[in-house]
Amino acid sequence: MKGEINMAKVFYDQDVNWEAMEGKKVAIIGYGSQGHAHALNLRDSGIDVTIGLYKGSKSAEKARKAGLTVQTVAEAVAGADITMVLIPDEKQADVYKNEIRDNLRPGSALAFAHGFNIHFKQIIPPDDVDVFMVAPKGPGHIVRRQFVEGSGVPDVFAVEQDASGQAFDIALAYARGIGGTRAGVIQTTFQEETETDLFGEQAVLCGGICQLITNGFETLCEAGYQPEIAYFETFHEMKMIVDLMYEGGMAKMRYSISDTAEYGDYTAGPRVISDASKQAMKDVLHDIQDGTFAKDWLLENKAAGRAHFLAMRRQHAEHPIEEVGAKLRKMMSWLNEEKPE
Numbered sequence: 001m002k003g004e005i006n007m008a009k010v011f012y013d014q015d016v017n018w019e020a021m022e023g024k025k026v027a028i029i030g031y032g033s034q035g036h037a038h039a040l041n042l043r044d045s046g047i048d049v050t051i052g053l054y055k056g057s058k059s060a061e062k063a064r065k066a067g068l069t070v071q072t073v074a075e076a077v078a079g080a081d082i083t084m085v086l087i088p089d090e091k092q093a094d095v096y097k098n099e100i101r102d103n104l105r106p107g108s109a110l111a112f113a114h115g116f117n118i119h120f121k122q123i124i125p126p127d128d129v130d131v132f133m134v135a136p137k138g139p140g141h142i143v144r145r146q147f148v149e150g151s152g153v154p155d156v157f158a159v160e161q162d163a164s165g166q167a168f169d170i171a172l173a174y175a176r177g178i179g180g181t182r183a184g185v186i187q188t189t190f191q192e193e194t195e196t197d198l199f200g201e202q203a204v205l206c207g208g209i210c211q212l213i214t215n216g217f218e219t220l221c222e223a224g225y226q227p228e229i230a231y232f233e234t235f236h237e238m239k240m241i242v243d244l245m246y247e248g249g250m251a252k253m254r255y256s257i258s259d260t261a262e263y264g265d266y267t268a269g270p271r272v273i274s275d276a277s278k279q280a281m282k283d284v285l286h287d288i289q290d291g292t293f294a295k296d297w298l299l300e301n302k303a304a305g306r307a308h309f310l311a312m313r314r315q316h317a318e319h320p321i322e323e324v325g326a327k328l329r330k331m332m333s334w335l336n337e338e339k340p341e
């Protein structure tokens, strides 16, 4: 890749108009990965938070235990200045239609942590509300953990509709409330966030990395090496290598590894992740951009009753790499310690 890179403006704590959030009531719909993190971080930032869940929800007890008020979705939305929708993407359109839409107060804000339902037009909000997104670029449990530790996960934010004339300030202040502006927050659009987030998780962060590890593990096991050694070599050490890259770029990782490893990195890397893989990435991106992925995923949840998804989940969970890993991780006492919620 050649050429000049135009750097984005990055917003930090000092760039935020916190008054935009002060006195606002926030309804967090869902108390899962992102829901618990947004709710607890906002609460710890001094914001009045209510959780919206369905009757009989398993998460309600957890939220109450954390000292939060839990209401039905309809009640929480009706009392809120900001409604943040943090239930699974594939459920959002139905819940919006049945419980959110008619309870949204004119002048209030409807917010998301991912652009999927707005970008793919599964949810079409009324004109008299703000519509914004604050999307943490990290898993919800890390959003909470880093906030408690005093750091934060970067966010991207976008304003789709600005009925109040204040949506930009509110979105940025919300990002501060969950700890995002400690690390840096960048403005985007619903389209850019949706397409890049789906691409990142499919091609690199989840799909790409899991398949790379699995192929490496299988290659060593099929060649007759011990599975435990294959696990350490292709899976366990991944975190240490990625930690170094996270701290100081690929250069810091390459500084720490041996010259032998570095030489193999440059020569073997492009053989394994080749031009063919880059073409496959472009195909994946194309399916995201033209809506093919969204259509397939929404259909999977409706007509197919998630049969294919659940079968893939089971098949991956039963792979020998998970069995070997579970056995080895059991001996690592620090992994079994309770992490603060």
Ligand SMILES: NC(=O)C1=CN([C@@H]2O[C@H](COP(=O)(O)OP(=O)(O)OC[C@H]3O[C@@H](n4cnc5c(N)ncnc54)[C@H](OP(=O)(O)O)[C@@H]3O)[C@@H](O)[C@H]2O)C=CC1
Binding pocket: 029, 030, 031, 032, 033, 034, 035, 052, 053, 054, 056, 057, 058, 059, 060, 073, 085, 086, 087, 088, 089, 091, 095, 113, 114, 135, 136, 137, 138, 139, 140, 141
């Ligand atoms: N996971 C992540 O780290 C990230 C997610 N996002 C986005 O954040 C959003 C939320 O994702 P995520 O946190 O993974 O979601 P989760 O799968 O963790 O959400 C589960 C929560 O939603 C509740 N829930 C499920 N159905 C309903 C319903 N019909 N009515 C009310 N509550 C319901 C569940 O209740 P119960 O458990 O009781 O059934 C649970 O509290 C998505 O838009 C996602 O793309 C963005 C960045 C990262």
Ligand SMILES: CC[C@](O)(C(C)=O)C(=O)O
Binding pocket: 136, 137, 138, 139, 140, 197, 200, 201, 205, 206
């Ligand atoms: C990488 C997966 C993710 O996009 C995330 C944690 O950011 C998600 O949708 O969960």
Ligand SMILES: [Mg+2]
Binding pocket: 136, 137, 138, 197, 201
């Ligand atoms: Mg993401």
Ligand SMILES: [Mg+2]
Binding pocket: 114, 197, 198, 201
């Ligand atoms: Mg995502």
